[in-house]
Amino acid sequence: MSPSAPAAVSDRQRHVEDDLLHTVLASFRNTADPRLKELMESLVRHLHGFIRETRLTEDEWQRAVDFLTAAGHITTDHRQEFVLLSDVLGASMQTININHDATAGGTEATVVGPFFVEGSPEIPRGGDMAGGASGEPCWVEGTVTDTDGNPVPGARLEVWEADDDGFYDVQYEEGQLAGRAHLFTDEQGAYTFWGLTPTPYPIPHDGPVGELLAKTGRSPLRASHLHFMATAPGLRTLITHIFVEGDELLSSDAVFGVKESLVKKFERFTAGTPAPDGRELSGGSWSRVRFDIVLQPSQG
Incomplete structure (x- = not known):
């Protein structure tokens, strides 16, 4: 038997454990809400x-409690450690997979991440969402249609991304x-707008989730991406x-969070190449990507 293999459980011990399980289950028998x-x-x-x-030990259970306590302590209005935990365990994506049928014909969904915030500024079509964030300019264009191919006028698109240093605005103290x-x-x-060419960045890894990743030999890096909410x-x-x-x-x-259908070609252009909207770029390179969004009917 390997050192990590659980010891054999006697019939008497199994009965004790079964009895507790049944007692706990019975404690919920009067729950009014069936779900x-x-x-x-x-x-x-x-x-x-x-x-x-x-065969979890008492010490291991206490360490789990301490981990969750630390996650609670580090969580703020702009730092949600429990979202990070859900994300790195794949629980966020599995919940999304279950609730968004891959065969329904719409654009595939993925995680919201911990850095979406309400109250983003409105920009006109063709406007610049960078707002001073550092990075290579990227021209983003596409359409929003329903599953029958009909255009959806007036659809609201929320877009957000990290800067060239791998940080979101809420990670800076300035509050910009x-x-x-x-x-x-x-x-x-x-729709069209100017954003930034996405670059890789690490999820926050200075807390308990980061420690978990380090101890399990996993990288905190996310693939380069640009967020959308339609x-x-x-x-x-x-x-x-x-x-x-x-x-x-x-x-x-x-x-x-990566799904094959969401991987897009970001065409790169050298300095001096005219921008699609005639924008005067400050001598640097830029990129261009197309993302056509298909929205499913409301579930009511």
Whole structure:
């Protein structure tokens, strides 16, 4: 038997453990909400199953409690450690997979991440969402349609991304809004804006989640991406992002958010190449990407 293999469990011990499980399950028998009852009973079964399968020690359980306590202490209005934990365990993406049918014909969804905030500035079509954030300019264009191919005029697009140093605006003490904005599609469902060419960056790893990644030999790096949230009356809200074709991190994204359909070609242009809208660029390179969004019908 290997050192990590659980010891054999006697019939008497198994009976004691089964008895506790049944007692805990019975404690929820008067739950008025049937869905809550279902969730709590399933949670208890799986949690007890994990504890029993691994023969969890009291020290290990205390360390788990300490971990969750530390996650709570480091969480703020702009730093959600429990979202990070959900993300790095794949729980966020699995929940999204379950709730967004891949065969329904809409653009695939992915994680919202911990850095979305309300109150982004509005920009006109063709406007610049960088707001002073550092990075290479990127011209982003596309359309928003429904699953029948009809254009969706007036769809609201929230867009946000990290700067060239791998930080979102909320990670800076100044409190400046940069690298995020919202805009609306035109009568043909089209949109355009200037953003930044996405670059890789690490999720916050100076807390308990970062320590977990380090101890398990995992990188905190996310594949380069640009976030989108698309909303329109009568259609299902989409939270997604697009990734950069050729990025070496596509197969090892720290939060498992990459989907093949969301990997896009960012065409690069050298300094001096005219911009699509005639913008005067300050002598540097820039990129261009197209992302056509398809929204599913509202679930009611």
